[in-house]
Structure formats: C-alpha cells, structure tokens
Amino acid sequence: MPAGKCGCTKYETRVHVIYVGGTIGMIRNESGVLTTVPKMLEKKLRDIPSCHDQTVANKTDEKCLLALPAVSGAPYRVLYDLVEFDPLLESSCMGFSDWQRMAHEVGKKYNSYDGFVILHGTDTLAYSASMLAFMLENLNKPVVVTGAQLPIFEARSDGRDNFLGALLVAGNYNIPEVLVFFGNKLFRGCRTTKLNSDSFHAIDSPNLPPLGRVGVNIEINSRQIFRPCNVKPFSLHCALEKNVALLRIYPGITASVMQAFLKEPIKGVVLQTYGAGNFPVGREDLMDALREAIHRCVIIVNISQCSAGMVTNTSETGNELLKLGVIPGYDLTQEAAFAKLAYVLSKPEWDVPNKKKVMLLSLRGELTTNKVAKINDIDLIEGVARTLHMSTAVEKQQMCSTFYPALVASAVTEGDTHKLSDLKQYGANLCDTNCDGRSALHLACFLGKMNCVCFLVSSGCPVNVHDRFNRTPLHEAIDTDNHEIIKVLLKNGATLNDQPLVQAELLRALTERGKVKRMESFRLAGADLTLADRTGRTALHYACQLGNHEVVDYLLPHYENPYVKDELGMAPIDYAKAANHAHIITLLRFRENELAEQDPCACLN
C-alpha cells in the first residue's frame, strides 16, 4: 500500500482529500453564523498540530503535502493533499451532477493515491456514500466519506476526530469499499443513514454492524469487509438515471398522489411501506396504480419505513406486492435503494427483466437477502479454541491471526483454491500479511501459482501491497520471470513502485550479469529500459562497455535514441569503441541505419 519512505521509520501512504462542503470545514462569521470560506480549510489545517506535522512533511519528496503526526497503532504515516469544490456545497442542495463530480475526482486521481477522503455535509452524506458505492465500480481502495456536526476549528467539535479517523482508515487499511467514518465508527457507505440531527453520532448503519471502531485502538472487523468477486479493473460509471423517486406510503394516501409519483418519465420508484413491507393491498385504486406503472416497465422496490429490520416475503400484503411485480428491497436503506435504482436503471447493457434481477442481488454489500448460514458455532476456529480451552474473544482473535496465515500459505503452496475458498468461508482474511508484511499474493506470485493469484486478486487482495522490504507481488513475479502472472497483476492495477534511479541501478546490475530474460520481465512490468543512473549512463552504455552483445541486441530495439550521452558526453558507441568491441559497434551501426531509414535526420556522430 505505501509508496515510499518519509525519512522516519514508518512507510508513508498518500490520501487525496476532497472537501465538497458542509459544516466540517465551516467557520463562524462575526454574527456567529456558520459559513464556508473558500480555500481556508487547508490553510487552517496546517496550523493544527494534530492534523499536520511540518517536520515530517519537510522530509518527504513532496513538501507541499500535509502530513499526519505519527499515530500509535496505525502502521503507516499518512501524507495527504486537499482539493475543494468551487463553490463549496451545502449538502441539502446536492444532486446527481455533484455525485458525478465526486466520482470523477476520485477516478481522475485513482492511480496516484492509496485512499480517498470525502468531506461532506451530513444531511445528504448517506445519499452520496450510497451513490458513490455504485458509481465506483471494482473499487480496490478505501474511499471514506465523513462530515461533522460542528466544524473542525471549534473548541468542541466532532469534526477533528471524524477527519483524523477517516484519514487513518483511508491511509492504513485496504478496505475496497466506499465507507463512512462518523462518531468513531466505520460503516459501509451504502448501509448508512442520518438518524440524528444534533448528536455527534448522527450517522448510523441500522442493519449492519460497523466494520470498525476507533477507540483507544483501531479495530477493523475484516470478516465484514465486502470484497469483489471478479478480476476487473476499477472503472467509473457516471451515467445515472435521474427519473427515480421515493414514495412514502401513509394512511389515506390517494391514488392520484401515487399516480403523480409513478407517471412518465419516472423509471424507478422506491416504495416505502410499513413494517416488514406491508401495503394497503385492499385498496384496489392503489394496486391499479402500481400495476399500471409496472406494466410500463417502471421498477418499483419495496423497502420499509422502519429504520431497522427488513422487508420479507413472509407478510401477506408484501406477498401481494411481490405477485404484482414489486421487488423486495430487503434491508436496503432509502438512500441505498434510491442510489441502486439510479445506477441499475442507467445500465444500457441490461434489459428490464435483468435490471429487476440485479436489484435483488447484493452488489456492494448493500442488502441482506436471507440469513446466511453461520459457520460460527462449529467452525474450525471454535473447534481448536475449545480443544485448547480458550474462552475470551481476544485469545481467539490472537489464535486466528497466527493460525489462518499459516493455513492460507499452505493452501497457496499446494495451489489449492478450494482450500482458500473454504478458509475464506471460515473467516480467514486472505489479504492478511505476516510479520514481514508479506501476503498470500506475494507467495502465490513467487511460487507461480496462477490459479491462486487469480483467486486472491478476485477476492479483493490488494495487488500493490508492500512487504517490509518494499517488495510487492509484482517484484515476485519479475524475479521468477513469470510473464503471465506479471500480465495478470498489471491488468488488475499493479504498478512498479521503484524510483527511477533504483530501476536504473537494477538495470545496470542485470546488464553486468547478462540477465536478458529478467530485463524483459522488468520491462513487461513497466520498467523503462532507457533510464539513466546517477552518472547519466543507461544499461546500453554498460552493455557496450562490457561487450555483452546479447544484452545490446536485446536493448537496442527499445532505444529510440541509442545516441544518448552520459555526464561525460559519451554515447554507448563511444564505450564500445574505447573497449574495442567490434561486434557491438556493428550492432550499433546496424541500428543506426535502421533509424536513419525511419528518420533521415537522426545520426550517430
């Protein structure tokens, strides 16, 4: 996850903060009224010691970044930058175009950061988090949305804790989800709703326990994390269907009110019914309005007005709606139901029956369809815990963290994806790292177990995870010359993290040892074979000097400019001449002729 070292013992991660608006970054004017002042948040954050440590920032390559002071329990040092919307938005004024802007901002910077924080007003925060959860497809990094009831700069404020917590999560944990951090709790974004307008615990997730809590320690429930089940790269889906609506049923509602909600051009309606999905099914006028809309292919999703609990098919009236073609929304929040409809309806590749089917699926962990069989009681860990007479949750937790990585490693060694799948079922976190920071994916790449690589990547294991020696799974694949695995990793977002000078040094070492195959692996992984070292010399300079014609032969087609000069003003051919390597001079001349044919102006001096 981290990108480099900031001169301290911790590795650093980069987080991109997007301030959209809301109370969190406001200040009070002379009359005591909260207002937003453009370009002020970053300036002020720089003066708050708990939010920024200039000494650390000075040690980094990008001094303009803000740096979070060291936090005990957080493995990485978080460096961050901040952009803000112009104008800053009151969240009650937001809509589709604002969600699209937020998604675009994440998409634009996706490859350059390890995580994202969105600072947002609390009023419609749950809508934005739900919408982004669907729009950011195949997300592989944390996007943490937060806000506050009181501004960061006030003496009494929830803003600072929410901001710092969100930054820590975005920079330290590979949770491939849109999350909401609020009131010391980490929620799945598409499960949240605003439940309180004056408590510091304004946002809650009524139907799903928090994914994490930040107290004295940061506790993440890795078993709850929703990891994707496919191997597709991150993409943005920005086209949303705007003709969706929320219709709350109330006693005595008239058919004309319902018809007004359901009429053209509406394409989807979230029907908020009573209790477990109950609707006045005896009201033929209302049933007709629904029937007629469904006939016109309007998709209607039934969710409950209750803030907790779910719509089931067991209630008689809910069943009548089901027969009519209304889709049960189970425990979707109104925000997630609305967002999911806007997303699903905008997918041109699905026809209406397919859209209806997709509405029933859990795409981002937004709904619970039926009770999943719990393996808790007689599961593997329980069995061992009982045998060892362990009783406390902490003891079991400790046992899991020693036990599972070893089992996962042995499954990878055997190339057994069934075993990996079973272990995942039993609660093993396949993305866990050992004390050297190495993950199962490192091992699978090193051992060349392609099936395990695909399985782990498709289970959401981060491809750019660094071990203690700053090596990623890509390095393992390079060092074993496994080109197929290199390609799979690259397709799934892997990038070579080495600085250009480090790459140049490595190329020199490979040249000295005549390792052409390794060079090709390195190139496939994204290395630039023409990089120069501190003396301005490229691998081609060294190969010419050493007289290694196999390497020269390999390198030449990759050099658009084989005449490149080092700091002494020497081109590769000068070294070949000085060392009297006649065959290499011939190779260079041959390339010279090739290039001259392509571009008559280019020439060796």
Ligand code: ASN
């Ligand atoms: N009205 C504000 C907003 O949602 C409320 C807040 O941020 N606490 O933008």
